[in-house]
Amino acid sequence: MARPVDDETIATAENVFREYLRDRGLKYTYERQVLLQAVMRHDGHFEAEELLLRLRQQGLRVAKATIYRTLPLLVNCGIVKQVQLSNKQTHYEHTYGQDPHDHMICRRCGRIIEFDSEDVMRLRTMIAARHSFYALSHRLAITGLCEACVKSCPVALPPLQLQPAAASRRGRP
Amino acid sequence: MARPVDDETIATAENVFREYLRDRGLKYTYERQVLLQAVMRHDGHFEAEELLLRLRQQGLRVAKATIYRTLPLLVNCGIVKQVQLSNKQTHYEHTYGQDPHDHMICRRCGRIIEFDSEDVMRLRTMIAARHSFYALSHRLAITGLCEACVKSCPVALPPLQLQPAAASRRGRP
DNA sequence: GTCAATGCAAACATTTTGCAACTCT
DNA sequence: AGAGTTGCAAAATGTTTGCATTGAC
Numbered sequence: 001m002a003r004p005v006d007d008e009t010i011a012t013a014e015n016v017f018r019e020y021l022r023d024r025g026l027k028y029t030y031e032r033q034v035l036l037q038a039v040m041r042h043d044g045h046f047e048a049e050e051l052l053l054r055l056r057q058q059g060l061r062v063a064k065a066t067i068y069r070t071l072p073l074l075v076n077c078g079i080v081k082q083v084q085l086s087n088k089q090t091h092y093e094h095t096y097g098q099d100p101h102d103h104m105i106c107r108r109c110g111r112i113i114e115f116d117s118e119d120v121m122r123l124r125t126m127i128a129a130r131h132s133f134y135a136l137s138h139r140l141a142i143t144g145l146c147e148a149c150v151k152s153c154p155v156a157l158p159p160l161q162l163q164p165a166a167a168s169r170r171g172r173p
Numbered sequence: 174m175a176r177p178v179d180d181e182t183i184a185t186a187e188n189v190f191r192e193y194l195r196d197r198g199l200k201y202t203y204e205r206q207v208l209l210q211a212v213m214r215h216d217g218h219f220e221a222e223e224l225l226l227r228l229r230q231q232g233l234r235v236a237k238a239t240i241y242r243t244l245p246l247l248v249n250c251g252i253v254k255q256v257q258l259s260n261k262q263t264h265y266e267h268t269y270g271q272d273p274h275d276h277m278i279c280r281r282c283g284r285i286i287e288f289d290s291e292d293v294m295r296l297r298t299m300i301a302a303r304h305s306f307y308a309l310s311h312r313l314a315i316t317g318l319c320e321a322c323v324k325s326c327p328v329a330l331p332p333l334q335l336q337p338a339a340a341s342r343r344g345r346p
Numbered sequence: 347g348t349c350a351a352t353g354c355a356a357a358c359a360t361t362t363t364g365c366a367a368c369t370c371t
Numbered sequence: 372a373g374a375g376t377t378g379c380a381a382a383a384t385g386t387t388t389g390c391a392t393t394g395a396c
Contacts, residue, residue, distance in 0.1 A: 027370050027375060048361080063378045068361060084257050084312070088386090089360060104306050115300055123296055124315055127288055133277050136317040139257075142297055144309040200350060200395050221385080236353045241386060261361090262385060 009097040010040045013079050016096070020077035031062050035070045039080055039094045045112075047089045084141060085112065102139075106146035113146065182270040183213045186252050189269070193250035204235050208243045212253055212267045218285070220262045257314060258285065275312075279319035286319065 017036050018028045038055055039046075046054075048067050055062055071092060074080040079096045083103060100117035120140055128135035190209050191201045211228055212219075219227075221240050228235055244265060247253040252269040258278060273290035293313055301308035 022371095025371095025374080029370065029376065031377070049359095061378095065362080065379080066377060069376085082260070087255070087263055090260055104301070104304065104308070106306075107309065113304055113306060115304060119296055119300070123292055127292070128277070128315060128317065131277065131286055131288060132320040133279075133286060133315070134318040134320075134323050135277070135315050136280065138313065138315040140311065140313045142301060142306070142308050142311040144301065145307040147305040147307075150307050198350085202351060202395070204352070234353095238354075238387080239352060242351080 003098060004043065005040050005094075005097055010037060013040055013094075013096045017074070017077055017079060021073070026073075031066050032070055032073070034060055034062055035067065036074065036079070039074060039092070040096065042094065045083060045085060045091045045093045047091055049089070078137075081137065082139070084139060102141065104142040104144065104146075106149055107143055108145055108149040111146045111148075177216065178213050178267075178270055183210060186213055186267075186269045190247065190250055190252060194246070199246075204239050205243055205246075207233055207235055208240065209247065209252070212247060212265070213269065215267065218256060218258060218264045218266050220264050222262070254310070255312070257312060275314065277315040277317065277319075279322055280316055281318055281322040284319045284321075 014033070014036060017032070021028050021032070034055065035051070038051055038060075042051070042054070048064070048071060052062070052064055052067055071080065074094075075082055075092070079094055080092050081095045083091050083093055085091045085103065085105060100121065101114040102117050102120055104113040104115065105111070106113075117140075120138065124135050124138050127133075187206070187209060190205070194201050194205070207228065208224070211224055211233075215224070215227070221237070221244060224240055225235070225237055244253065247267075248255055248265070252267055253265050254268045256264050256266055256276060258264045258276065273294065274287040275290050275293055277286040277288065278284075279286075290313075293311065297308055297311050300306075
């Protein structure tokens with residue numbers, strides 16, 4: 001899904017970030033550099049906590065607060081995108097040098113399927129124009145059932161999402 | 174935006190909810206009825222807390238926990254939809270008897286513009302089919318700048334957040 | 347009568363904040 | 372030198388949970 005990033009791409013991203021910071025009188029600190037690199041090297045989705053752990057494992061110490069303060073910067077300068085995969089924590093993915101894509105999320109097994117955003121982009125442009133809106137980005141998540149889940153449970157419970165209450169009564173698949 | 178709902182629509186929604194509950198051996202309690210009605214009568218977006226306050230003002234006491242336990246039921250039976258307007262709390266809107274729509278969110282002033290989902294639905298159907306996914310619903314949010322904000326701030330802080338890789342390669346519009 | 351739902355408060359998880367010490371520029 | 376940043380711990384949110392009691396079917 002996410003393509004591995006080469007050092008060159010990271011270097012370019014670094015320049016973008018640095019410039020973004022400089023433009024607003026912010027500083028390119030060691031921690032921000034560490035975070036940028038960690039983010040760029042992280043394939044797939046991640047949350048703040050995950051990033052923290054990953055860094056710890058590499059022996060890099062960055063305060064949790066710093067992560068929470070840096071992620072929005074990376075989002076604002078377009079290197080990272082927020083994606084909403086659950087209703088819990090915020091998930092991120094770096095998009096720099098990646099093909100734009102959106103997500104389908106299976107309500108039963110949680111599987112995430114990525115799909116190319118080309119058509120969505122086109123539609124977004126059209127809609128934005130129609131409302132004189134200047135679109136900068138979008139988030140699209142389609143929820144439903146993945147192929148496997150539809151097959152494994154062809155009849156029962158057609159459309160719903162498993163309910164806590166319900167689950168206790170009938171148990172899980 | 175949201176059309177006012179007449180009592181008839183509420184009554185129908187009530188039936189849907191009741192049936193949904195009965196089908197799974199759940200109960201149609203007084204609190205659930207109160208919540209369903211409050212939700213149906215609430216035009217526009219709301220959060221759990223807001224609902225609580227609104228009910229309090231009407232002298233109706235429903236525990237916060239009950240609200241948090243009931244909203245997912247309403248979402249699951251399709252009467253209410255989750256929309257993510259901010260990164261903070263979960264926002265909801267009732268969709269029963271409303272025209273399907275999605276949202277554009279202005280990053281500067283927070284204004285929310287709704288737009289018809291027809292095209293999005295069509296696209297979603299196409300994409301789902303292409304990946305053998307059984308789509309049940311979707312969330313689309315387009316973020317950017319509304320007309321007023323673009324005008325009020327034509328030059329400053331060029332609204333970055335363009336496709337980074339592409340941007341670095343081909344420069345900015 | 348039974349199983350589920352409510353209310354309450356305590357527990358949780360995640361994110362934000364205040365502040366002193368420190369670091370880029 | 373000075374504005375911005377970090378780390379830490381405390382605080383603030385928003386949401387979930389345990390449990391005794393109450394209520395629907």
